[in-house]
Amino acid sequence: MTKEQVIVTAAQMRDIEGRIFAAGMPVAALMEKVAGLISDSFARRRQRLQAIIPQGQRVGILVGPGHNGGDALVVARELHFRGYQVWIYQPFPKLKELTSQHFQYAQSLGIPCFQELDKLPNCDFLIDGLFGFGLEREITDTFAAAINYFNDWNKPIFSIDLPSGLHTDTGEVLGTAIRATHTFCLGLWKQGLLQEQALEYIGQAELIDFDIPLADIHAVLGEVPKIKRITKTTVIQTLPLPRSPITHKYKAGHLLLICGSKRYAGGAILTGLGARASGIGMLSIAVPESIKPLLVSHLPEALIIGCPETETGAISNLELPEKTDLSSFTAIACGPGLTKDATPIVEQVINSEVPLILDADALNIVAQLGTISTLQKRQTTTVLTPHTGEFHRLFPDINYTDRVKAVQTAASQTGAVVLLKGARTAISNPQGVVWINSESTPALARGGSGDVLTGLMGGLLAQVVNKQVNIEDVVATAAWWHSQAGILAAAERTELGVDAFTLTQYLMRVLLDI
Numbered sequence: 001m002t003k004e005q006v007i008v009t010a011a012q013m014r015d016i017e018g019r020i021f022a023a024g025m026p027v028a029a030l031m032e033k034v035a036g037l038i039s040d041s042f043a044r045r046r047q048r049l050q051a052i053i054p055q056g057q058r059v060g061i062l063v064g065p066g067h068n069g070g071d072a073l074v075v076a077r078e079l080h081f082r083g084y085q086v087w088i089y090q091p092f093p094k095l096k097e098l099t100s101q102h103f104q105y106a107q108s109l110g111i112p113c114f115q116e117l118d119k120l121p122n123c124d125f126l127i128d129g130l131f132g133f134g135l136e137r138e139i140t141d142t143f144a145a146a147i148n149y150f151n152d153w154n155k156p157i158f159s160i161d162l163p164s165g166l167h168t169d170t171g172e173v174l175g176t177a178i179r180a181t182h183t184f185c186l187g188l189w190k191q192g193l194l195q196e197q198a199l200e201y202i203g204q205a206e207l208i209d210f211d212i213p214l215a216d217i218h219a220v221l222g223e224v225p226k227i228k229r230i231t232k233t234t235v236i237q238t239l240p241l242p243r244s245p246i247t248h249k250y251k252a253g254h255l256l257l258i259c260g261s262k263r264y265a266g267g268a269i270l271t272g273l274g275a276r277a278s279g280i281g282m283l284s285i286a287v288p289e290s291i292k293p294l295l296v297s298h299l300p301e302a303l304i305i306g307c308p309e310t311e312t313g314a315i316s317n318l319e320l321p322e323k324t325d326l327s328s329f330t331a332i333a334c335g336p337g338l339t340k341d342a343t344p345i346v347e348q349v350i351n352s353e354v355p356l357i358l359d360a361d362a363l364n365i366v367a368q369l370g371t372i373s374t375l376q377k378r379q380t381t382t383v384l385t386p387h388t389g390e391f392h393r394l395f396p397d398i399n400y401t402d403r404v405k406a407v408q409t410a411a412s413q414t415g416a417v418v419l420l421k422g423a424r425t426a427i428s429n430p431q432g433v434v435w436i437n438s439e440s441t442p443a444l445a446r447g448g449s450g451d452v453l454t455g456l457m458g459g460l461l462a463q464v465v466n467k468q469v470n471i472e473d474v475v476a477t478a479a480w481w482h483s484q485a486g487i488l489a490a491a492e493r494t495e496l497g498v499d500a501f502t503l504t505q506y507l508m509r510v511l512l513d514i
């Protein structure tokens with residue numbers, strides 16, 4: 001485990017800090033160290049912003065009553081000595097002791113301090129040290145008004161630890177919250193910063209590593225923490241690279257995709273192209289007979305199985321080639337573009353004992369059949385990949401405000417690995433082990449990009465499922481790979497230039513970088 005993978009709640013962070021202080025590290029010394037690192041990072045970022053804000057020497061510091069405010073006051077002092085023009089806004093009647101001492105010292109240095117909003121002159125930047133992980137209730141009255149007032153300035157805001165007003169664990173807005181352009185997350189990633197509802201508030205987030213000993217992290221989170229960020233380290237351990245020099249095509253996985261209908265033929269192509277990029281040994285794709293020629297023309301290497309179809313153009317019957325049944329495949333991915341008319345097919349694959357990914361219409365069908373009763377029957381690996389709408393259909397009783405809790409509950413109820421798609425995709429296994437994909441791009445918010453993910457994940461699963469791997473690691477690796485391809489494509493083509501087909505062309509490039 002690396003520190004970049006660790007995700008903590010407020011309570012866990014408090015326990016970790018408590019151990020450090022109990023071991024003898026003085027609180028004031030740690031605050032000095034943390035604030036020094038923040039000041040350095042601020043100065044580096046300010047330089048990068050110089051093109052937009054040429055002078056950029058006037059900084060407003062928003063100070064709260066706790067140690068988040070203390071951090072901000074040390075930053076104020078540091079910037080003051082580095083030649084910035086600094087003003088402090090501090091509206092609280094009572095401060096924690098250490099914070100109060102720093103406040104007194106800042107005043108003694110002649111740094112102007114104000115309690116009234118309108119006294120603070122217009123600054124080039126704001127540094128937000130109102131609340132950190134100690135925020136415990138809704139922000140109201142004067143403090144809420146202040147946050148809204150500073151948001152309206154539309155100036156770059158650098159938040160210390162997390163934007164004031166966000167719930168440290170759920171990322172929920174408690175009344176109102178600072179809309180930061182940059183967030184300096186202190187020590188370890190707070191869970192709230194990786195939740196979708198926080199994204200509009202945190203801007204660019206950076207981890208300020210202040211050397212928390214790994215032993216203290218393990219002591220609080222356990223040897224293997226339950227909730228982690230996906231990083232390259234996980235991915236490298238999971239990818240089927242390097243290939244064995246004596247492998248052959250049937251040893252490199254045989255994936256069956258079941259997808260498409262006359263109405264949604266494109267989804268089948270995109271799923272196939274996603275699977276192709278995974279490096280799968282053998283790829284079979286079952287589609288309605290009428291779209292077989294289309295699939296052959298796009299995926300000449302795949303075995304396209306044309307199936308009898310319903311009047312509506314959905315697969316009516318899985319007609320596999322002679323001497324083949326479902327158990328001939330290492331994994332099955334089923335769903336994109338099927339339409340609900342393919343219900344019997346979905347029932348058939350659920351009754352098989354092959355590792356299975358269910359997506360899109362397959363999920364809608366499972367929801368109709370009864371999610372929990374249908375999935376609990378399965379004896380082998382099942383992966384569900386819903387977006388929020390599909391998740392709600394599958395699990396109407398699960399509240400998804402806290403997406404981490406939501407996937408954990410869904411996985412535990414069904415025995416499946418559940419991947420909840422979105423800007424911050426979250427994945428849980430039935431025991432509650434969670435991966436969060438914290439690097440992605442809104443460029444992926446386009447029809448068809450989920451189909452690409454299903455194919456890619458299917459291809460990966462088929463290649464590694466018989467090896468010693470955790471299924472949730474495979475699912476997380478696919479999600480990471482998919483997002484990184486989006487990021488790479490967006491960097492070259494802008495966020496508007498990443499259609500699902502283009503995305504498939506960038507998948508391979510991600511591997512070149514690792």
Ligand SMILES: NC(=O)C1=CN([C@@H]2O[C@H](COP(=O)(O)OP(=O)(O)OC[C@H]3O[C@@H](n4cnc5c(N)ncnc54)[C@H](O)[C@@H]3O)[C@@H](O)[C@H]2O)[C@@H](O)CC1
Pocket residue numbers: 017027028029030031032034064065066067068069071096130131132133134135136137138139140143160161162186187
């Ligand atoms: N002490 C240190 O050396 C370190 C400090 N850190 C900083 O310390 C912060 C945590 O400090 P604290 O535990 O003091 O907590 P905070 O500074 O986040 O805030 C707690 C204070 O805010 C008040 N408060 C909470 N909710 C409120 C509301 N809705 N309206 C008005 N007042 C409210 C509380 O009564 C308390 O006085 C971290 O976020 C971080 O910035 C650490 O990250 C690093 C080490």
Ligand SMILES: Nc1ncnc2c1ncn2[C@@H]1O[C@H](COP(=O)(O)OP(=O)(O)O)[C@@H](O)[C@H]1O
Pocket residue numbers: 360387421422423424425440441442443444445446447448449450451452453482
């Ligand atoms: N704002 C966003 N930021 C990052 N990724 C996103 C965003 N919106 C959607 N995505 C990703 O794009 C994909 C969309 O999948 P899905 O909704 O199933 O689309 P479709 O069914 O049309 O293929 C998912 O992998 C999801 O995580």
Ligand SMILES: [K+]
Pocket residue numbers: 068128129130131132159160161162163164
């Ligand atoms: K803050």
